[in-house]
Amino acid sequence: MSDGQYIDVNGLKTYYEVHGEGEPLLLMHGGFCTVETFARQTPDFAAKYQVIVPERRGHGRTPDVEGPITYEAMAQDTIGLMQALGLPVADIVGYSDGGNTALVMALERPDIVRKMVCLGANFHYNGMAPVAVQVMEHATPDSFYPSLINKYKEVSPDGPDHLPIVFEKIMRMWREEPALTAHDLGRIQAPTLIIVGDRDWVAMDHTVEMYESIPNAQLCVIPGATHGAPFEKAPLVNQIVLDFLGS
Numbered sequence: 001m002s003d004g005q006y007i008d009v010n011g012l013k014t015y016y017e018v019h020g021e022g023e024p025l026l027l028m029h030g031g032f033c034t035v036e037t038f039a040r041q042t043p044d045f046a047a048k049y050q051v052i053v054p055e056r057r058g059h060g061r062t063p064d065v066e067g068p069i070t071y072e073a074m075a076q077d078t079i080g081l082m083q084a085l086g087l088p089v090a091d092i093v094g095y096s097d098g099g100n101t102a103l104v105m106a107l108e109r110p111d112i113v114r115k116m117v118c119l120g121a122n123f124h125y126n127g128m129a130p131v132a133v134q135v136m137e138h139a140t141p142d143s144f145y146p147s148l149i150n151k152y153k154e155v156s157p158d159g160p161d162h163l164p165i166v167f168e169k170i171m172r173m174w175r176e177e178p179a180l181t182a183h184d185l186g187r188i189q190a191p192t193l194i195i196v197g198d199r200d201w202v203a204m205d206h207t208v209e210m211y212e213s214i215p216n217a218q219l220c221v222i223p224g225a226t227h228g229a230p231f232e233k234a235p236l237v238n239q240i241v242l243d244f245l246g247s
Contacts, residue, residue, distance in 0.1 A: 004035070004061065009080040013157075015061035016054035016081065020046025024090040025245070027053045028078065028098030030120075031170050032148040034060035034155065037095070040234035041241075048242060049091070054081055056101070058166040063157045069169040071097070071178050075104035082112060091245050093117040095230055100178050103188070107180075110189040117193045117241050118210075120200055120227050123180040127206030132227070135201075136174055141167045185213035192217045193244040195237060197225030218244065 004017045017035050019042050027045065029037045035053045045051045056074045058064035067073075078101060082090060091114050094102035099121025106113045122128060128136075141149060141163050153160035192214045196207045198221050211219040220240055222229040230237045 007081070007084050009077055009084050012057055012065060012077055012080075013063060014054055014056075014077065014081055016052060019043075019051045019053070020049055022049045024087050025049035025051050026078070026082070026087075026090045026092045027051055028092060028094040028101060029053070029055065029059065030096030030098055031174070032059065032145065032152060033095070033097075034151055036151065037231075040231055041093075041238055044238040044242070045093070048246070052081075052085065052087075052090070054078065056098075058158075058169060060152070061155050061157060064162060064166050064169070069166070069173050071100050071104050071173070074101045075108060078105060079109055079112065088112065089114050091115045091117075093119070093241060094121060095119040096121065096227065103178070103180060103185070106188045106190050106192075107184060113190040115192070115245055116188075116190045117195065117244060119195045119230050119237070120197065120202055121194070121210075122202045122206060123178055123185060123210050123213075124206070125175065125177055125179065127203055127210075129201055129203045132201035136171065139171065182209060182213040185210060186215060188214045188216075190216070191244075193220065193241070194218070195220045195222060195229065195240065197222050197227060197229035197232070199224075199226045200229065201227035 004015055006013050006015055027038055042051055055062040058069050089112050092102045099118035102116050106116055194211050211217050222233050225232050
């Protein structure tokens with residue numbers, strides 16, 4: 001396991017960790033999340049892969065930068081990270097916003113994505129279930145998942161006073177993005193596993209449309225799970241992911 005370190009990615013001081021040895025596996029967190037979000041995934045994955053866990057712009061220990069936070073920008077940041085680390089190709093496991101970002105990467109740079117796992121991802125902003133829409137409509141920096149917000153305040157190099165700014169950037173992104181189409185998904189070349197909880201924030205019909213639109217896709221619905229399926233059902237989800245990547 002490596003201690004956390006920084007690398008310059010096109011001017012963005014990007015924090016990342018490396019765990020294990022083997023073929024590269026890029027583990028991409030969700031909105032307002034950090035490397036710690038994957039505490040129940042990283043050890044299992046690192047037993048078989050070299051797991052690279054970055055924190056994206058405005059998340060965790062990576063600072064925010066001028067301008068909006070978008071899936072396109074985060075995809076370009078992650079592509080740049082792979083180039084900076086000398087990784088010509090990698091498997092990608094993306095949770096929530098990390099999965100949305102992975103979809104953009106797979107479309108724009110199919111040559112660098114070997115296999116892709118999207119956990120609780122959505123390809124269009126209208127794909128969220130009503131409960132998720134309600135949460136986002138009423139969310140404030142003080143009320144939105146205190147554990148995530150408190151972690152941001154604790155580790156962000158921008159300091160706790162920057163929270164309202166990055167909070168609004170991410171909320172704007174969720175209201176307006178992603179905006180991919182089924183036709184776009186049809187151009188994805190990477191074998192893709194879509195995992196969703198049966199009570200996920202992403203609407204089931206939206207998830208099924210994603211599965212039906214990606215040419216080489218598999219779908220797994222985790223019973224008794226919410227948007228936090230990878231953490232609520234970690235042993236099951238981890239084994240499913242590893243089976244897919246190793247097949």
